Amino acid sequence: MTYKRDPGVPFQKLDEETIVVDPRTREVHLLNDTAARIWELLASSRSVDELTAALGEEYDAPAEELRASVEELLGGLGDKGLLAGSGARQRA
Amino acid sequence: MNDGPRCQDDAVVGPAGEHAVVSQLQSLAYERMIPLNVSLELTLECNIRCLHCYNFDRDTDGPASCAGDAASAAPELSLEEIFRVMGELRAAGTLFLSLTGGEVLSSPHLFPVLERARELNLAVQMLSNGTLLRPGVAAKLAGYRNLLGVSISLYGATPEVHDGVTQIRGSWRRTLDGAERLRAQGVAVRLKLIVMHPNAHEVAAMRALCDARGFPYLLDLTVTARHDGTSGSLAMRITELELAALYRGPLRDLIPSGNRVVDEAAFPCNCARGNCAISARGDVFPCVSVPWAAGNVRQQPFGEIWRRSPVFERIRGLKIADYAACAPCPDKAYCSRDRGAAYNASGSYTGTDPFVCTAAGLAREVAHEKETVHLPLATAAAR
Numbered sequence: 001m002t003y004k005r006d007p008g009v010p011f012q013k014l015d016e017e018t019i020v021v022d023p024r025t026r027e028v029h030l031l032n033d034t035a036a037r038i039w040e041l042l043a044s045s046r047s048v049d050e051l052t053a054a055l056g057e058e059y060d061a062p063a064e065e066l067r068a069s070v071e072e073l074l075g076g077l078g079d080k081g082l083l084a085g086s087g088a089r090q091r092a
Numbered sequence: 093m094n095d096g097p098r099c100q101d102d103a104v105v106g107p108a109g110e111h112a113v114v115s116q117l118q119s120l121a122y123e124r125m126i127p128l129n130v131s132l133e134l135t136l137e138c139n140i141r142c143l144h145c146y147n148f149d150r151d152t153d154g155p156a157s158c159a160g161d162a163a164s165a166a167p168e169l170s171l172e173e174i175f176r177v178m179g180e181l182r183a184a185g186t187l188f189l190s191l192t193g194g195e196v197l198s199s200p201h202l203f204p205v206l207e208r209a210r211e212l213n214l215a216v217q218m219l220s221n222g223t224l225l226r227p228g229v230a231a232k233l234a235g236y237r238n239l240l241g242v243s244i245s246l247y248g249a250t251p252e253v254h255d256g257v258t259q260i261r262g263s264w265r266r267t268l269d270g271a272e273r274l275r276a277q278g279v280a281v282r283l284k285l286i287v288m289h290p291n292a293h294e295v296a297a298m299r300a301l302c303d304a305r306g307f308p309y310l311l312d313l314t315v316t317a318r319h320d321g322t323s324g325s326l327a328m329r330i331t332e333l334e335l336a337a338l339y340r341g342p343l344r345d346l347i348p349s350g351n352r353v354v355d356e357a358a359f360p361c362n363c364a365r366g367n368c369a370i371s372a373r374g375d376v377f378p379c380v381s382v383p384w385a386a387g388n389v390r391q392q393p394f395g396e397i398w399r400r401s402p403v404f405e406r407i408r409g410l411k412i413a414d415y416a417a418c419a420p421c422p423d424k425a426y427c428s429r430d431r432g433a434a435y436n437a438s439g440s441y442t443g444t445d446p447f448v449c450t451a452a453g454l455a456r457e458v459a460h461e462k463e464t465v466h467l468p469l470a471t472a473a474a475r
Contacts, residue, residue, distance in 0.1 A: 008237045010215035012187035014126055019117060019187060021215045023237040026280065028113045 002045040003074055004085035011039070022080050034059065034066075035073050045085050048074070117187075121366030125408065126185035127398055129362075131369035131380040132177075133192050134199040135168055140221055140258040142247070144288055144328035146381065146436075147194065148320035150259075166390070168372040171201045173390065175208055177370065180394035182212045188240075189214045192380065194372065197224035203232065210238045218242045219284075223263050225270030234277035241280030244271045246309075248290070249297035257290055257328070271307065283309040289327070292334040296342035311343070313451065314428075316436040319383045332450050339458045347455055349462035352425035356412045359424075363431060364407040368398070378407055381432025384441060407441060417444045426459060427452035 005011075010021040018036035020029045031039055034055065041054055051074075052067045059066060077083045121128035141150035169177070181189065189209055196202055196218050209216045215238055222244040225233075233239060246267060248254030254264035275281045285298050295311075302309040313330065317323040330338070339347060361367075363378035364386070370376055375385040376397045386404050387397035398404065413419050418427070430448050437445035 006237075008210050008213075010187060010213050010238045010240075012128075012182075012185060012213070014120060014128075014185055015124070017120065021187070021238075021240070023215070023240065026240050028117060030113055030116065 002047050002085045003042060003051075003078075003083050004045045005039060005042040005077070006082050006084045009082050013040075020082065022082065024081055034069055038070060038073050042083070118362065118366055121185075122362055125365050127181065127366065127368055128185060129188045129190065129367045130181055130186045131190040131192055131367075132174070132205075133194065133370065133372040133380070134174070134196050134201055134205065135194040136372045137198045138193060138195040138221070139198050139223060140195070140260045140263055142258050143290075144257065144286070144315045144325045146316050146318055146325065146432075148318055149322045149324055166373045169374050169389075171204055173374070174201060174205060177374075177389050177394055178205070178208055178212055178214070180389070182214065184395045184398055187215055188217065190217045190219060190380075192219040195224065196220050197229065206233075206236045206239065210236060214238065215240050219245070220270075221245055221258070221263070221267060222270035222274075223260075223266040225274050227273060230270070230273040230277045230279070233274065234279050239279060241282060242274055243282050243284050244274075245284045245286055246298065246302075247286055247288070249294040249301050253291050253294055257288070268305075272305070275307075281307060283307045285309055285311045286315070287311055287313045287330060287338070288315050289330050289334065292330045292338065295338055299342065311346070314381070314430055314433055316381065316433050316445075319436075329447060332447075335451060336454055339454050340461075344458060344462070347458045347462065349459055351463075352459065354425040359412040359415070359418075359429070360407075360410050361429060361431060364404040368404075370394075376401070378404065378441070379431060381430075382435045382441065384435060410442065415442045417449075418442075421449070421452070423449070423452035423456050426455035 009023060012019050013036070016033065016036075018031040018039055020031060020039065021027075022029065037055065037058065038051055041051055046054075048067065048070055051070045052063060055061075055066045055070065056063055074083065117128065120126070136147055138145070138147075138150065143150075178189075191202070191205065193199065197220055206216060216236070217240050220242055222242075233242070244267060246254065247257040248264060251262075251264040254267070255261050258264075271281050271283065283302050285295070285302070287295055291298065299309070299311075313335070315325055315329040318325050361379075363382065367379055368376060368386075369378075369380040370389060371383070374389040375383070376387050376389060376394065377383055377385060384403055386401035389397070418424050418429070421427070428448060428451065430445065431441060433445040433448050434443045435441050437443065437447075
């Protein structure tokens with residue numbers, strides 16, 4: 001199962017912050033550093049394992065913790081309809 | 093942290109406009125000088141002929157010259173040029189792109205620009221008169237997920253008044269039909285009520301119309317001289333007597349009561365710090381209503397104008413003391429500080445518009461009148 005960010009969702013990276021606009025509710029979300037990196041990686045389709053492994057190379061944190069962060073963010077993004085890919089379709 | 097006040101037109105259409113995160117973002121843009129909000133004028137063409145239009149006198153063939161618009165004799169930006177500029181905006185940090193005109197729906201570039209904005213992950217808002225929102229157009233617009241909303245201008249509660257301003261019979265009906273049609277497609281719509289002399293007696297009715305139809309709205313009392321150097325539009329402004337009657341009548345509830353204190357650090361607005369505008373001919377302005385060209389995107393990349401323009405550098409360096417008439421003014425905490433009105437009236441970014449000054453004084457009076465509490469007799473006796 002893979003995930004990818006919806007290519008039509010407005011976002012912008014401002015220095016350390018990444019802003020994502022939910023076009024359905026017009027809410028604006030400010031992503032933290034880890035979430036911003038995951039959003040960046042979601043430019044192409046990735047599985048939870050791939051995302052966790054990519055973060056593991058960049059962050060000094062236990063794999064379980066990183067996996068939990070990945071799954072939490074994917075859950076939140078999926079619930080808001082901001083994802084595409086097979087994972088997003090399964091959630092829908 | 094500075095709240096980085098924004099122009100009304102840049103406010104996100106819909107509930108996110110009140111969201112704390114939006115304020116936080118505007119503060120970031122203000123402090124770091126990131127052009128987060130950019131207005132892009134797609135065309136000067138318009139299908140109605142509003143008497144108060146700030147672009148140019150619509151009873152003439154076109155803008156022979158535009159004050160501050162160094163490119164007034166040049167053609168409007170081509171689609172290719174607009175695409176290049178949009179890429180430059182994205183690279184400079186823009187997220188919110190406001191498309192305006194003229195009438196934005198009369199531009200052949202609108203849908204290609206919306207498509208390109210989607211590819212660039214830009215959030216788009218549109219300002220429109222709504223009359224060209226035919227069923228097919230409304231449905232097509234609804235297909236753009238990155239279109240956050242459309243702000244539609246209304247000039248009266250009745251066809252007679254609205255159509256008198258637009259000089260096009262049937263425009264009131266078409267505007268409201270267009271707004272309803274777009275909303276039915278799921279697009280957020282906000283009505284922008286332009287308060288002026290011809291509709292001053294209908295302001296309460298205009299607000300009631302919005303409430304009855306369930307449209308959110310904002311009110312704008314600003315009518316300025318035109319960018320072509322003519323000032324016939326000013327005849328459309330409400331008079332001081334009308335303004336006083338409105339502030340003590342149909343608009344009284346919008347004036348907060350009591351004393352207000354101005355935050356001196358927040359006095360300069362978001363122009364040239366988090367906001368700017370690009371004219372149909374490529375001039376870059378600090379804001380859509382201030383035609384003071386900082387450069388032209390045909391001659392320089394946008395990012396270079398944004399970072400190095402002497403005009404923008406000057407605006408960014410302004411302190412409250414530089415606004416010579418405003419700094420000592422006792423009414424400044426009640427003032428809209430409309431830089432467009434001031435610039436068009438005085439020719440100076442730090443100047444004033446006597447009408448805006450009058451409005452601020454009236455707002456202070458009404459705020460204090462509202463603060464005066466009249467105790468019921470029984471309560472007063474008990475004390």
